[in-house]
Amino acid sequence: MSMNRREFLKIAGISTVVGLGGTAAFTKIRESALEAAQIAPNTLALKAKQWAMVIDMGKFKSEETIKKVINACHRIHNVPDIGNPKDEIKWIWTETYGHAFPGQEHKYMSEDMMHKPFLLLCNHCTNPACVRVCPTKATFKRKDGIVMQDMHRCIGCRFCMAACPFGARSFNYRDPRGKDANGNPFIKEENKEYPTRMIGVVEKCTFCVERIEKGLKPACVEESNGALVFGDLDDPNSEVRKILGSTYTVRRKPELGTEPNVYYVIGGNGYAIVPELL
Amino acid sequence: MKIYDGGKIFIGLVIFVALFASPFYLNMGKAIAKPELKFDTPEIQRLEKETGKKQCVEPKEFMRGGHMQMLNNWRDEVVRMGNRDQIVIAGQKFDKSLQLACMKCHSNKKDFCDKCHNYMAVNPYCWTCHIQPKEKQS
Numbered sequence: 001m002s003m004n005r006r007e008f009l010k011i012a013g014i015s016t017v018v019g020l021g022g023t024a025a026f027t028k029i030r031e032s033a034l035e036a037a038q039i040a041p042n043t044l045a046l047k048a049k050q051w052a053m054v055i056d057m058g059k060f061k062s063e064e065t066i067k068k069v070i071n072a073c074h075r076i077h078n079v080p081d082i083g084n085p086k087d088e089i090k091w092i093w094t095e096t097y098g099h100a101f102p103g104q105e106h107k108y109m110s111e112d113m114m115h116k117p118f119l120l121l122c123n124h125c126t127n128p129a130c131v132r133v134c135p136t137k138a139t140f141k142r143k144d145g146i147v148m149q150d151m152h153r154c155i156g157c158r159f160c161m162a163a164c165p166f167g168a169r170s171f172n173y174r175d176p177r178g179k180d181a182n183g184n185p186f187i188k189e190e191n192k193e194y195p196t197r198m199i200g201v202v203e204k205c206t207f208c209v210e211r212i213e214k215g216l217k218p219a220c221v222e223e224s225n226g227a228l229v230f231g232d233l234d235d236p237n238s239e240v241r242k243i244l245g246s247t248y249t250v251r252r253k254p255e256l257g258t259e260p261n262v263y264y265v266i267g268g269n270g271y272a273i274v275p276e277l278l
Numbered sequence: 279m280k281i282y283d284g285g286k287i288f289i290g291l292v293i294f295v296a297l298f299a300s301p302f303y304l305n306m307g308k309a310i311a312k313p314e315l316k317f318d319t320p321e322i323q324r325l326e327k328e329t330g331k332k333q334c335v336e337p338k339e340f341m342r343g344g345h346m347q348m349l350n351n352w353r354d355e356v357v358r359m360g361n362r363d364q365i366v367i368a369g370q371k372f373d374k375s376l377q378l379a380c381m382k383c384h385s386n387k388k389d390f391c392d393k394c395h396n397y398m399a400v401n402p403y404c405w406t407c408h409i410q411p412k413e414k415q416s
Contacts, residue, residue, distance in 0.1 A: 038366040045362065078409075142360055150357050151407060190409060195377060198406040213362045 044215035049234030050126065050145030050261060051207055053218075054243045055119055058267020059227035066094060066117055072223040073205070078196045080176035080186030089170040091205040092121040092220055100252060100264075113266075119228075121220070122147060122168040122205035123252065123260030130160035130169065139202075145233070145261065146207045156200040165256050168204050175199040233261060313393040319414050321383045329368035335379075346402070349376060377408040385414040 003011075060066055073079070073092045080089050094117035098105035105114070128147045130139050138153035139160055161169045176196050179185050187196060194210070197203050207230075208218035221228045231240035240263075243249070249263040281287065317332055326332050334341055336348065352374040355361040364371040365379070372379040384390045387410050395402060 040364040040366050040371050042362045042364060045360075140358070144360070148357070152353060152357070192409050192411070193378060195407040195409060198403075209360070213360065 042213065045213040046215055046217075048144045048232035050232065051124060051212070052145075052231065052233040052240050052261040052263065053121075053207075053221070054229040054240050054249065054263045054265060056227050056229070056243075056265040056267060057116065057118060058265060059225070060119075061225075063117065065223075065225060065227065066119055069119065069220045069223045069228070070094070072219045073208075075189065076191050076194060076219050077206075078176070078187050078191050078194055079203075080174075080196075081188065082174055082186055083180055087173045089172065089176065089203065091170075091203070092119065094118060095120050101250065102253070104250075118264070120166070120168075120252070121262060122207070123166055123258070123262045124205075124207055126259035126261060127257060129163040129165065129256075129258055133159040133163040135159065142209075144212075146209055146212075147204075148206060148209060149202070149204060151195075151197055151201055151203070154201040156202060158202060160202055165253050165258065166260070169202050170204065171202050172197055172199050310397075313397045315393055316386055316389040319383065319385045321385055321414075325368065325370075325383065331368075333367055334383075335365050335367060335372070349380075352376075376404060381408075381411045385411045387411070388413055 070092050074081070074090075077091060079091055082088055096115060097109070097113055097118060100118040100120055124145060124147045126145070128139075128141060131141050131147060134140075135157060136153045136155055138151075138155070139147060139149045142148050156171065158171055161171060174186070175198070176186055190196070208216070208220075211218060216222070217230050218228075221230045229239050229243060231238035233240060235241060243265070244263060247265055249265055251260045251263055254260065322332055336344070341348075356374050362373065364373055366372075372382070381387070387405075
């Protein structure tokens with residue numbers, strides 16, 4: 001059988017259209033067979049381009065508030081209290097000024113400033129060093145700027161801990177569900193709505209991703225009586241941007257170029273802890 | 279053809295075959311009962327009373343063979359893509375979550391998850407992190 005060029009192109013064209021249409025119809029049928037359940041879109045989630053936090057140290061009126069903030073986070077996220085600094089797991093913790101802002105301290109600083117506990121947490125950097133080094137992409141940067149850790153993928157290599165200049169990451173050297181020498185569990189009271197971690201993975205603050213997606217602010221912000229402010233860095237009308245635009249703020253180790261997104265108002269008025277030893 | 283030590287070799291072979299096949303003929307006719315899953319936790323019974331039927335996010339046949347892929351997809355959607363759309367079952371909304379959805383109905387891990395997993399000799403490590411609910415029976 002012979003066929004001229006025109007006929008050949010006609011047949012080729014028709015069979016292409018039929019072929020494409022055919023597969024589309026097939027996949028459509030398969031999809032509907034699998035998607036038996038109805039989906040209710042999540043409309044509650046708070047949205048941002050880059051979440052950020054301002055910590056106003058002047059607004060912490062007592063050490064109790066800081067403890068309350070830390071406990072609120074560690075309680076809802078099942079963060080174990082191992083009880084020794086080597087195996088310690090921390091999502092949000094305190095450090096002295098000299099340790100939080102190395103190189104900025106000097107020996108003539110006020111005693112208050114020198115000993116005041118500064119609240120530290122993961123900075124959710126714009127250029128996170130931990131994300132660059134993770135060999136399994138267990139840790140990654142979300143579209144809203146949160147540096148997230150996928151525990152399912154973490155192999156516990158601890159590259160991220162070596163990379164993070166802020167000490168924001170902790171490794172589970174012990175089984176977080178275990179017990180100490182006296183038989184007390186490391187997790188005092190399990191929050192049944194949140195998983196624990198397992199031995200051999202790295203964990204850190206997630207900016208309460210599970211709360212943000214339910215329309216709630218992070219737990220620490222809620223507990224802090226206004227000392228912690230959370231918002232979108234990309235939105236010029238956000239509370240965070242208003243503070244950054246009107247008050248002098250500092251970040252931890254900005255010279256390293258990771259662009260941390262937790263800002264500090266150092267303040268110093270109205271709050272003085274007198275260490276017991278002095 | 280002459281086989282040196284033929285007698286010994288054949289006796290050895292017979293013993294070897296007998297030992298090797300022993301699991302087969304010792305267990306012949308004794309089929310291990312298929313795992314019977316229980317779908318009668320208080321939560322499922324309540325769902326049945328309210329809606330008139332027992333219903334999961336997908337049909338039983340799909341869930342039986344495909345729940346692991348589905349959980350995997352849920353994990354990717356929720357953790358990696360931040361898509362926390364909910365699934366509606368009989369007017370009730372559920373998160374895409376093992377701990378916060380599946381186990382809210384199937385609060386009988388021993389009679390549900392473990393039965394099949396033990397039968398199939400698979401050992402998923404969901405529960406090293408996800409907290410299993412308090413065991414409930416009907």
